[in-house]
Amino acid sequence: MFxxxxxxxxxxxxxxxxxxxxxxxxxYLRNRAHLARWEPLRPEEYYTEEWQAGDITRRLAARDAGEGCPLGLFAGDELVGRFNLAGITRGPFQSAGLGYWVDSRYTGRGLATAAVREIARAARDELGLHRLEASTLLHNTGSQRVLRNTGFEQIGTAPKYLQIAGIW
Incomplete structure (x- = not known):
């Protein structure tokens, strides 16, 4: 898949x-400031090759177990976005969560919309998933537009659901 x-x-x-x-x-280093308001506070080691290698290894193990899929957007050899399908749940739920970001130099080009559309198609057609969930902050209108344009439905708000930029 993918x-x-x-x-x-x-x-x-x-x-x-x-x-x-x-x-x-x-x-991540290039986009650190761009992503700061959308992501959890990260320890300094997060921005090292060693930490990222370990994270990729963990996510590939989850992929092999049928629990997720780590994806990258590439312009040539340069990574310009990251998408993660995670928490695949089988049984009556048949669902997964989706998280993503796009490099600040590539936003506004429809890349997130195209990627989410393809991930949703593959999740449905190849993985047999019934539901994908993606969460956004209330002020993340760009990400909300991506989700609306790819068929996601808003199901409500969850105050203090996740700690982002050090704030619940």
Missing amino acids: ESHQLTEDVSMRVLHSDDAAALTSA
């Missing part, structure tokens, strides 16, 4: 590999 998919003429999406740790680290 081995490779061309989203635009110059950007493709594929499963992250263990040798993508340097590209992922570079992307």
Whole structure:
């Protein structure tokens, strides 16, 4: 699943590999300020190649177990976005969570919409999932637009659900 998919003429999406740790680290360092208001506070080691390599390894193990899938957007060899399908639950639920971000230099180009659309298709058609969930902050209108444009429905708000940028 998700081995490779061309989203635009110059950007493709594929499963992250263990040798993508340097590209992922570079992307996080380049986008640290851009992502700060959308993500949890991160320890300094998060921004190291060693930490990212370990995270990729853990997520690939979850993929092998049928529990998730780590994906990257690439412009050539440069990683310009990250998408994670996580927490796949089987049985009567058949669901998963979806998280994502796009490099600050690539936002507004429809990449997140194209990637989410393809992930939703593959989750339904290839994994047999019934439901995908994605959470956004109330002021993250760009991400909400992506989700609306790809068929997600807003189901409510969950105050203090997640700690982002140090705030519940």
